[in-house]
Amino acid sequence: MQLINADRRNPVLLPAQSKLTTLIYFMYEHYRQLHVGPQxxxxxxxxxxxxxxxxxxxxSVVNKCVIxxxxxxxxxxxxxxxxxxxxxxxxxAFVTTGMDFAGPIKIKICxxxxxxxxxxxICVFVCFAxxxxxxxxxxxxxxxxxxxxxxxxxxxxxxxxPHFGGLWGxxxxxxxxxxxxxxxxxxxxxxxxxxxxxxxxxxxNSHPLSPLSSDPSDLNVLTPGHFLIGxxxxxxxxxxxxxxxxxxxxxxxxxxxxxxxxxxxKNLSLNQSIPLHYNRxxxxxxxxxxxxxxxxxxxxx
Numbered sequence: 001m002q003l004i005n006a007d008r009r010n011p012v013l014l015p016a017q018s019k020l021t022t023l024i025y026f027m028y029e030h031y032r033q034l035h036v037g038p039q040x041x042x043x044x045x046x047x048x049x050x051x052x053x054x055x056x057x058x059x060s061v062v063n064k065c066v067i068x069x070x071x072x073x074x075x076x077x078x079x080x081x082x083x084x085x086x087x088x089x090x091x092x093a094f095v096t097t098g099m100d101f102a103g104p105i106k107i108k109i110c111x112x113x114x115x116x117x118x119x120x121x122i123c124v125f126v127c128f129a130x131x132x133x134x135x136x137x138x139x140x141x142x143x144x145x146x147x148x149x150x151x152x153x154x155x156x157x158x159x160x161x162p163h164f165g166g167l168w169g170x171x172x173x174x175x176x177x178x179x180x181x182x183x184x185x186x187x188x189x190x191x192x193x194x195x196x197x198x199x200x201x202x203x204x205n206s207h208p209l210s211p212l213s214s215d216p217s218d219l220n221v222l223t224p225g226h227f228l229i230g231x232x233x234x235x236x237x238x239x240x241x242x243x244x245x246x247x248x249x250x251x252x253x254x255x256x257x258x259x260x261x262x263x264x265x266k267n268l269s270l271n272q273s274i275p276l277h278y279n280r281x282x283x284x285x286x287x288x289x290x291x292x293x294x295x296x297x298x299x300x301x
Contacts, residue, residue, distance in 0.1 A: 011046070011048065011049050011050035012048070012049045012050065013049075013050055013051075013052065014045075014049050014050065014051040014052065014054075015052060016051065016052040016053035016054075016056075016057065021051055021057065022057060022060075022061060025045060025049065025051070026041065026045065026051075026057055026058060026061045027061055029041060029044050029045055030061055030062065030065065035062075035065065035067060035068055037062060038055070038058040038059040038061075038062045039058075041058045041061065041062065042054050042055055042058040045058070084128065086128040086129065087128050087129065087167075089129065090129060091129050092227075093127050093129070093130050093132045093224075093227045093228055094125065094127045094132065094134070095127075095128075095129070096127070096128040096129065097125050097126065097127060097128065098125070098126045098128060098165065098167050098168040099123065099124065099125050099126075099168065100123075100124050100126075100165060100168040100169065100171075100172055101121050101122065101123055101124075102121065102122040102124060102172045102175065102176070103119070103120060103121035103122050104119035104120065104121055105119070105120050105121070105122065105179075105193065106118070106119065106120075106187045107119070107120045107139075107187060107188060107189060107190050107193055108187050108188065108189050109189070110189065111189055117187060118139060119139070120137055120138065120139050120190065120193065121137075121138050121139075122135060122136070122137060122138075122172075122175065122197065123135070123136040123137070123138055124168055124171050124172055124175065126167050126168045126171045127224070127227075128167065130209075130224050130227040131167075131207075131209065131224050132205055132224035132225075132227060132228055133171050133201055133204040133205055133224070134201065135175065135197045135198070135200065135201045137190065137193060137194045137197055139190070171204065174204055175197075175200055175204070178200045178203060179196070179200070182196060182200075183196065202225075202233045202234065204224075205223065205224040205225045205228065205233050206223050206224075206225055206232060206233050206234045207223060207224070208221040208222065208223055209221075209222050209223060209224065210222060220232070
């Protein structure tokens with residue numbers, strides 16, 4: 001009993017550069033098999049023939065088919081351009097800022113169950129250098145409520161080019177990520193939604209700016225919060241010593257600091273009583289050796 005027929009055991013070789021191979025065999029089988037993909041087309045051809053470089057020929061025939069291309073066209077992504085100058089220059093937070101509006105979001109006038117529903121908009125500010133995020137909530141989109149300072153230089157991105165605003169577009173996407181998972185379809189009041197947005201702002205400003213290291217002795221990860229308050233926004237704050245009993249503070253003030261000041265005064269007075277000058281013989285001790293050896297040396301003229 002033979003499991004493999006004679007054509008598969010001894011297939012006919014098809015040259016790779018021949019137009020006869022492409023037109024008669026591959027294109028004909030592609031139409032006969034109702035526009036199958038490259039893998040199925042090559043498997044059908046190999047039932048009787050063995051095309052040299054057949055995988056590339058099958059892929060080329062399928063890609064050049066007009067009907068297949070119309071139903072599943074290729075999309076070309078543009079090459080990433082150079083980053084703006086403000087993205088690469090260090091500076092204070094929010095010196096150069098990108099702004100975008102997101103929404104509308106449904107909010108309630110009050111906390112009643114059947115309270116009227118209004119629309120609110122989220123205004124996102126993103127720092128170009130530190131990627132720090134600031135979120136504001138507005139019930140209108142007027143520029144008078146959003147901008148209250150004079151001297152801001154506006155630079156708008158071109159029309160129909162959202163890839164120019166990828167920095168703040170990514171921030172809006174992150175905000176929606178947290179909002180959908182936290183609220184769902186729940187409508188909050190203006191104050192409640194503003195509180196949630198403040199919490200989201202803390203989360204976004206706590207994202208690491210660089211890949212995390214697996215070395216336990218490495219430094220803490222750098223976040224946008226370090227550029228805002230000098231530390232992480234999610235870590236515990238320093239202990240408040242304002243309510244510590246005054247006797248303990250007094251003991252620390254006059255005990256520890258007093259001894260430090262006294263020791264410093266002794267060293268200062270000793271150095272002033274024995275001044276150093278040229279042609280004076282001095283001795284020094286090598287602190288690294290176990291048995292200190294005193295050597296005399298002349299400072300020289």
